[in-house]
Amino acid sequence: MGMTGLMKVRRSTLYLAMTAGLALTLALLLLHASHAVRAAQPGFTRKAALVRQVELTDLCLFTEASYTRHPSQTDMSTPFQDSPLSLDHFPSGALLGPPDHLTGNQRD
Amino acid sequence: MRRKGKNGALLLVYTLVIFVLASVLFFSHALQREAALVLKDAPEIIVQRTQAGRYHPIPVAWGAQIGRINGVISVRPRLWGYQYDSVFLANYTLTVPAEHAPPAGSIDVGSGIARMRGASVDDIIAFAGHDGLARSYSIRDVLSGESQLLTSDLILLSEEDYRDFSGLPADQATDLALRVRNPREYATIAEKITKLYPDTRPILRSEILRTYDAVFGWRSGLLIVIFSAAALAFVIFAWDKATGLSAEERKEIGILKAVGWETSDILLMKFWEGTVVSLTAFLVGIILAYAHVFWTSSPLFAPVLKGWSTLYPAFRLTPFLDFGQISALFFLTVVPYTVTTIVPSWRAAIIDPDTVMR
Numbered sequence: 001m002g003m004t005g006l007m008k009v010r011r012s013t014l015y016l017a018m019t020a021g022l023a024l025t026l027a028l029l030l031l032h033a034s035h036a037v038r039a040a041q042p043g044f045t046r047k048a049a050l051v052r053q054v055e056l057t058d059l060c061l062f063t064e065a066s067y068t069r070h071p072s073q074t075d076m077s078t079p080f081q082d083s084p085l086s087l088d089h090f091p092s093g094a095l096l097g098p099p100d101h102l103t104g105n106q107r108d
Numbered sequence: 109m110r111r112k113g114k115n116g117a118l119l120l121v122y123t124l125v126i127f128v129l130a131s132v133l134f135f136s137h138a139l140q141r142e143a144a145l146v147l148k149d150a151p152e153i154i155v156q157r158t159q160a161g162r163y164h165p166i167p168v169a170w171g172a173q174i175g176r177i178n179g180v181i182s183v184r185p186r187l188w189g190y191q192y193d194s195v196f197l198a199n200y201t202l203t204v205p206a207e208h209a210p211p212a213g214s215i216d217v218g219s220g221i222a223r224m225r226g227a228s229v230d231d232i233i234a235f236a237g238h239d240g241l242a243r244s245y246s247i248r249d250v251l252s253g254e255s256q257l258l259t260s261d262l263i264l265l266s267e268e269d270y271r272d273f274s275g276l277p278a279d280q281a282t283d284l285a286l287r288v289r290n291p292r293e294y295a296t297i298a299e300k301i302t303k304l305y306p307d308t309r310p311i312l313r314s315e316i317l318r319t320y321d322a323v324f325g326w327r328s329g330l331l332i333v334i335f336s337a338a339a340l341a342f343v344i345f346a347w348d349k350a351t352g353l354s355a356e357e358r359k360e361i362g363i364l365k366a367v368g369w370e371t372s373d374i375l376l377m378k379f380w381e382g383t384v385v386s387l388t389a390f391l392v393g394i395i396l397a398y399a400h401v402f403w404t405s406s407p408l409f410a411p412v413l414k415g416w417s418t419l420y421p422a423f424r425l426t427p428f429l430d431f432g433q434i435s436a437l438f439f440l441t442v443v444p445y446t447v448t449t450i451v452p453s454w455r456a457a458i459i460d461p462d463t464v465m466r
Contacts, residue, residue: 015384019387022388022391022395025391029395030429030434033427033429036402036426037428044142044146046255047254047255048146050251050259052149052206054205054206054259054262055186056150057154057316058319059142059143059257060220060257060262061139061323062420063200063201063420064416066190069190075162075163091412092417099318100321101318
């Protein structure tokens with residue numbers, strides 16, 4: 001197709017081609033995701049065994065404060081340990097809400 | 109498409125809003141799924157002792173009493189705590205594992221510690237214990253990088269070393285880990301424990317798992333800021349569309365009506381105009397978010413996640429992604445936008461063309 005031929009392609013056709021390309025990419029990403037999840041299963045089994053061996057209770061997401069390093073093991077007073085009116089000043093405190101069992105929600 | 113500059117800017121901002129929302133959603137969902145999968149083997153019940161609301165070591169002897177409660181298979185005293193390294197300004201978690209503990213004098217370290225200190229197997233690491241005296245340990249093993257999200261800051265050591273290091277007496281433990289046969293009995297056993305020892309606090313495994321629903325939960329501070337920024341962006345879009353049909357756009361609608369277009373034709377055209385912008389923004393935003401969260405280690409979130417800590421895990425999440433998440437994002441972004449583009453056009457399209465063009 002020559003230059004003039006390219007110019008004649010309608011914009012709507014270009015748009016449809018682009019959208020179809022993007023939708024196809026998204027579909028491929030969904031396939032990639034399901035493949036990656038399947039491939040990660042043995043890794044999850046190994047990690048679960050490690051959790052049992054070391055008796056771990058939490059993910060190592062934030063190491064800056066004890067109550068965000070082990071959020072499931074913490075209590076309500078630790079984030080405010082410096083004084084009752086001192087606000088929680090670690091950045092991770094803004095990402096991690098207090099666990100349900102501390103905020104009074106019922107046990108199942 | 110008409111009004112290239114305005115629509116181009118709109119497309120860019122819209123894509124960015126969807127990219128940020130999708131990144132947060134993908135990241136938090138993948139993290140929650142990963143937490144649920146790996147922590148499913150955490151102890152069924154942890155019993156902590158508290159004194160006036162504060163955590164306190166628990167007497168090991170209480171384990172024998174608790175072990176007699178029906179349904180409890182085993183009770184094991186857990187020994188763990190923190191160590192602040194003033195040289196590297198990092199916090200470590202010291203733990204005595206239930207199985208395969210290193211022999212006295214040696215430790216296993218998480219890969220985050222090994223990376224930060226440049227340490228490897230057989231190196232010697234020294235820490236000052238509770239009495240200020242330094243104790244040195246040789247590294248037996250570095251825990252696999254694969255498990256960083258669990259073990260990055262861990263130091264595994266023997267019970268003997270832990271007690272010597274922390275000064276915790278032999279008859280006390282950090283807390284008790286219980287194994288229980290029947291999940292239906294968890295709550296009853298927890299109740300019996302608090303009746304037996306009122307100053308204890310049992311934490312169930314289901315509660316541990318639920319804790320991670322609160323990571324990046326919409327109520328946590330930073331996320332409220334992000335979500336309200338996104339909501340505000342949509343309000344601005346809607347407001348702009350609802351009030352900002354320019355004279356030129358109204359004239360265009362008037363001309364179309366004058367040449368014989370029906371109101372429904374105009375609405376259909378405006379609907380497709382809105383769809384072009386929002387569908388493109390949606391697809392590009394989602395694809396970019398996927399690449400950001402699952403193909404790189406979420407570099408845009410990294411400064412937020414690291415916070416003030418010098419020791420952090422370098423992890424890449426498994427792409428737990430489902431159609432439901434994508435359709436939720438679609439209905440929360442594309443649909444409201446398309447609706448807001450139609451209403452003002454309908455208002456312009458029902459008035460007399462002569463009035464609009466004049």
